[in-house]
Amino acid sequence: MVSTTPSPRSRKLAVAASAVVATAVLAGCSPEAQRGFLPEQAPGATNHTDMIISLWNNSWIAALAVGVLVWGLLLWCVVVYRRRKGDNQLPVQLRYHVPLELMYTFVPIVMVGVLFAYTSRSMGEILDTSAEPDVEIEVVGKRWSWDFNYTDSDVHYSGVQAELTGELGVPDTLPTLYLPQGQNVEISLRSRDVNHAFWIPGFLMKMDMITGRTNSFQLVPEKLGVYEGKCAELCGEYHASMLFNVEVVTPEVYEEKMAELAAQGNTGVLGPEFDVKQHTGNQSAIGNEEGSDH
Known part of the structure; x- marks a missing residue:
């Protein structure tokens, strides 16, 4: 025994x-x-x-x-x-155990079902854009920087590729997306060239930017501060340089920033006329674009 x-x-x-x-x-x-x-x-x-x-x-x-x-x-x-030493007798061998088999079949199904239900509910809330937004912003990805169209204020900011020198001060030179604290912001995402991904780790939010398609989500920034942003989709040679800042400011400061952009002459929005065409006839233009700061 x-x-x-x-x-x-x-x-x-x-x-x-x-x-x-x-x-x-x-x-x-x-x-x-x-x-x-x-x-x-x-x-x-x-x-x-x-x-x-x-x-x-x-x-x-x-x-x-x-x-x-x-x-x-x-x-x-x-x-x-x-x-153990001296034990030559095998334990009792069972071909099947119905209660045990039912348990390890039923329990995982229940666990996966519960996880799916909570995940589906959370994703539904995160991706819900049915509410009326207080602010609408269009973020356009391009190799290898970002354009921010503040459509409500009819102003824009056009970023250039970051220069990663390894020295202090680089974050201060990155494009900055301004968001008003406590207001419902709808962010629309699209790409000028290849697929990108809009990612703000501090917001726990990432969404793909697919060529020829617009994706949107809504959020309410609640904590003042500066957050890091980056592209999370391998998009070419300088993908690592496709960085930006997100600054959550008070509504009053947000209006001041919009006025500053207007005073700098950045009125209107940067539309599809600046996109890199994706049909065969313009492949040379795409190649030239990879070496520019567009």
Whole structure:
């Protein structure tokens, strides 16, 4: 017969496992763990970020709970049912175990269903553009910079490719997208040439910019500050230089920035007339565009 009495070694393994779990619980008390090791600026940055962090953390908690259960059962089987010296008899062999098979079929289905339901609900809220926006902004990606059309104010900003020198001060030279705090902003995204992706890590928001298509989302910036932005789609030789800043300012400062753009002569919007044509006849133009700061 196979003995099921825990040996000193199995007790040591149990203590080690308890120590690992305790360490994980203590780590969960840190600010980094509470936000799921997401960007420090994320909590409260927009009206969506706290919901995203909650979904992220709860998904990891569920995944870790399943992992701990599976790892624990595996270690328990390895320790308790290992072959000992002098044991020549095999344990009872079972061809099937209906209750157990039903459990490990039904439980994963329930878990995936719950995860899908919460994810679908969150994505529905994030991508909902049915509300009337207070501010509308069109962001246009181009190799390898950005154009910002503030359509409500009828002004624009045209960015140039960043020069990554490795020295201090480069972020101050990047294109800056201004957003008014506490107002519902609708951001429309499109591309002038190839596919890009609009990503603000501090907002926990990324959306693709597909050639010939306009994608949109709404958010309410809630925390003043400067956030980093970048292209998240490999778009060519200088993809790494396609950076920008996002500055959340008070509504009063936002109006001042719009007035500054108008005073600089940046009136009107930069429309499709500046796009790189994508048909065969203009492939040479596309090639020339890759070496420019457009």
